[in-house]
Amino acid sequence: MEKRNRTKYTVLGMLAIAPFTGYEIKKMIQTSTNHFWSESEGQIYPALIQCVQECLATCKEELMKDTRRVKKIYSITAQGKKVLNTWLKKEAQPTLIRNEFLLKLFFGKNATDNDNIHHLRHYQKSLEKEILTYEEIRKKLTTAHKNSPHLKYWLIALDYGFKVAKAELLWCKESLKLFN
Amino acid sequence: MEKRNRTKYTVLGMLAIAPFTGYEIKKMIQTSTNHFWSESEGQIYPALIQCVQECLATCKEELMKDTRRVKKIYSITAQGKKVLNTWLKKEAQPTLIRNEFLLKLFFGKNATDNDNIHHLRHYQKSLEKEILTYEEIRKKLTTAHKNSPHLKYWLIALDYGFKVAKAELLWCKESLKLFN
DNA sequence: GATCCCATGTAATCGGTTACATGATTCC
DNA sequence: GGAATCATGTAACCGATTACATGGGATC
Structure with missing residues (x-):
């Protein structure tokens, strides 16, 4: 049976729009895909780390001048785009609803x-x-x-x-x- | 945080209609609630056992004359009806969809x-x-x-x-x- | 001073699916 | 003989939520 780590693809899909921090991805999911797709922090941060490990994304730590704090900004790689595209082509799994x-x-x-x-x-x-x-x-x-x-x-x-x-x-x- | 073992209530709800075997409950879910609620065998059978342990249901083994096989027919108890009713009164948890x-x-x-x-x-x-x-x-x-x-x-x-x-x-x- | 928002993560727990195991019967 | 259905269960695994931890900045 094939595994379906969809969080990874969700994260990659968001990074394909623009580079983001984990926090920003979480916010985006909440405001844009929440009615058909949700993810929690407990999934997003590990998925980002996993993406970097698999060379699907890169991480750049950036010092914010105003707040003197460090943000981790993730960008998708060419390899990441390929993986995303392959997933997008595959038939979607049927939706399971629990209302x-x-x-x-x-x-x-x-x-x-x-x-x-x-x-x-x-x-x-x-x-x-x-x-x-x-x-x-x-x-x-x-x-x-x-x-x-x-x-x-x-x-x-x-x-x-x-x-x-x-x-x-x-x-x-x-x-x-x-x-x- | 309150736990929500919904399988138990699903099973109780079905038994409130009539006594059934685990297999029959599975079939019923597949043909009647599947578009908004599904359960797998791996949940139904343990939930039935749990219900008996908690005195929410009783189990009667019945020998089928024609097939010489034993069926486990579960019935809801008064206590089970009470528990089901209490759950039915409570506000439903919001639906999480993953399409x-x-x-x-x-x-x-x-x-x-x-x-x-x-x-x-x-x-x-x-x-x-x-x-x-x-x-x-x-x-x-x-x-x-x-x-x-x-x-x-x-x-x-x-x-x-x-x-x-x-x-x-x-x-x-x-x-x-x-x-x- | 308190609360909310930004920001990143970890750990525990549980809910749920899938796969495996078994075996008898019925229908083709 | 083989496939499908009836019937009951267990074990492994993983996906996902929740809670916890931390801490600075902004706002009221």
């Missing part, structure tokens, strides 16, 4: 409908927030990265989240009607 | 558009299959469990998958247009 909220609804007969309604309303609220976030991110991206060749792909991925959340929201509202 | 396909699209600038189109088409096909599966399951459920008090909740959860897949499909088609 605890839906599981609880599925077992809803064992709860009270008050509980079920409460869960639905809560989910609905989080969806409404999510949709607003997508709209904000879209605005920010289209202005801040107007000429970036990556923008097209980022917007497609963003739109996925947006459209799915909209569909979920509609489903939520219709499901709530069934409890009246 | 490798979207991650690859997000990094699409580093691949060729041929690769991106190929991934999109592949995803589209799997969505179309998925949608057909939902329609089949709906038919089976509504006839086989016509009078079950669980049916309402099952259909709500099923409809979630159906509506989300439909939205994903639309997004797929629109995204493909961007590559022409």
